[in-house]
Amino acid sequence: MPGLFPRWMNVLPTLGALGAVGGGTLAIGGVWYYFTPEFWEVGYMPVQPGQGFNHQIHAGKLGMDCRYCHSHVEESRHANVPTVKTCYGCHEEGKLQRVEEKTAFVREAYETNTSIPWRKIHKLPDYAQFSHQPHIAAGVSCFSCHGQIKGMPVVAQAEPLSMGWCLDCHRNPENNLVPTDKVTDLIWVEEWLSTPLDERRDEAHSDMSPEALLDSLRRDPPQHCGACHY
Ligand code: HEC
Numbered sequence: 001m002p003g004l005f006p007r008w009m010n011v012l013p014t015l016g017a018l019g020a021v022g023g024g025t026l027a028i029g030g031v032w033y034y035f036t037p038e039f040w041e042v043g044y045m046p047v048q049p050g051q052g053f054n055h056q057i058h059a060g061k062l063g064m065d066c067r068y069c070h071s072h073v074e075e076s077r078h079a080n081v082p083t084v085k086t087c088y089g090c091h092e093e094g095k096l097q098r099v100e101e102k103t104a105f106v107r108e109a110y111e112t113n114t115s116i117p118w119r120k121i122h123k124l125p126d127y128a129q130f131s132h133q134p135h136i137a138a139g140v141s142c143f144s145c146h147g148q149i150k151g152m153p154v155v156a157q158a159e160p161l162s163m164g165w166c167l168d169c170h171r172n173p174e175n176n177l178v179p180t181d182k183v184t185d186l187i188w189v190e191e192w193l194s195t196p197l198d199e200r201r202d203e204a205h206s207d208m209s210p211e212a213l214l215d216s217l218r219r220d221p222p223q224h225c226g227a228c229h230y
């Protein structure tokens with residue numbers, strides 16, 4: 001099925017090809033291009049503690065909704081990472097014996113009342129303001145900013161998070177808007193976003209033409225400096 005592979009993987013062959021060119025202006029051009037801030041953090045994938053956390057299994061195979069764990073994403077600036085209690089609910093001793101060994105670090109953290117030191121992947125500089133809440137409310141899916149998380153055994157940064165990237169969408173948001181009840185349905189969203197604008201249909205809005213649907217989703221994101229910088 002298309003879309004089960006994280007989008008950042010597409011960048012890898014290009015990087016490989018650039019490496020193979022070796023010497024000369026082409027390689028210098030390539031280095032300059034990729035090491036410009038817009039690109040340097042795509043693919044960032046730190047090693048996580050314990051056996052890590054696998055989104056492909058939990059959000060993909062088991063179909064858990066993002067908000068089960070990232071429960072504040074709709075109402076606050078930050079999407080929280082779940083506490084060890086959330087994990088323990090399923091990984092208490094004796095509950096899921098098949099993965100008991102791999103989840104020992106969960107019980108250890110729970111029993112010693114410590115948190116698992118997850119390493120942060122997405123990070124904006126302090127001078128840039130970003131909040132999840134208005135984006136989710138406007139129908140911007142996690143997919144547009146974090147890629148196909150349901151296909152990621154290990155989360156990697158899929159988008160540059162640069163100012164140019166924010167503004168690209170703010171100038172032309174239509175292509176990234178989905179019905180708000182679909183924002184966390186990342187497989188559905190990937191298919192929706194790869195369908196041409198004038199052909200997008202949604203069962204819940206089957207009485208609307210694609211144009212009327214698009215119109216109902218239309219938003220006007222800010223482009224003035226003060227919106228993102230104080
Ligand atoms: C069972 C709990 C759980 C579910 C369900 C879940 N996540 Fe996560 N998520 C985590 C944990 C734990 C981390 C921290 C470890 C890591 O980065 O892998 C995390 C990390 C992330 C990160 C990286 C955060 C950073 O450090 O920048 C993103 C993005 C993310 N999740 C998005 C999603 C999306 C989108 C969904 C739904 C498709 C989802 N998650 C479903 C538990 C969950």
Ligand code: HEC
Nearest residue numbers: 066070073078079080122123124130135140141142145161
């Ligand atoms: C419009 C882009 C955008 C959308 C949509 C979006 N995120 Fe994020 N996300 C970001 C950015 C940017 C950061 C880094 C924020 C920072 O450093 O202040 C981030 C950070 C995170 C983090 C790390 C904790 C934090 O808040 O810093 C998690 C977890 C996360 N996102 C999960 C999600 C989930 C789940 C969804 C969908 C329900 C989602 N995001 C939708 C852009 C987005």
Ligand code: HEC
Nearest residue numbers: 051052053054057058082086087089090096099102103106
């Ligand atoms: C709703 C129940 C549920 C929750 C909540 C949950 N898990 Fe799991 N987890 C499972 C199931 C079921 C499996 C076994 C999947 C399979 O059959 O492969 C699993 C597998 C795992 C594995 C083994 C993965 C592998 O590579 O085979 C690890 C590690 C793990 N979970 C960590 C966590 C962590 C950390 C959290 C909290 C952020 C968490 N889980 C939350 C149900 C859950």
Ligand code: HEC
Nearest residue numbers: 129130134138140144166169170173176219220221227228
């Ligand atoms: C994929 C599209 C997309 C991306 C990427 C995106 N935004 Fe937005 N942004 C929107 C939409 C849509 C709105 C909502 C406009 C509305 O509700 O009228 C919005 C609204 C905002 C607002 C106004 C919030 C409010 O309270 O009204 C700010 C500030 C903002 N975005 C900052 C950012 C920053 C910073 C980034 C980059 C880190 C970013 N956005 C990336 C689509 C996007």
Ligand code: HEC
Nearest residue numbers: 037124125128161162163166167170222223224225227228
């Ligand atoms: C939609 C949100 C948004 C708007 C609007 C915006 N910026 Fe930014 N800006 C950002 C983000 C996010 C970064 C951090 C980029 C990074 O980490 O590389 C940034 C970075 C910067 C930087 C640091 C240098 C750089 O390019 O990385 C400057 C200077 C800056 N912005 C000035 C401005 C000015 C002037 C305006 C108005 C014309 C503006 N910004 C409008 C989001 C925005």
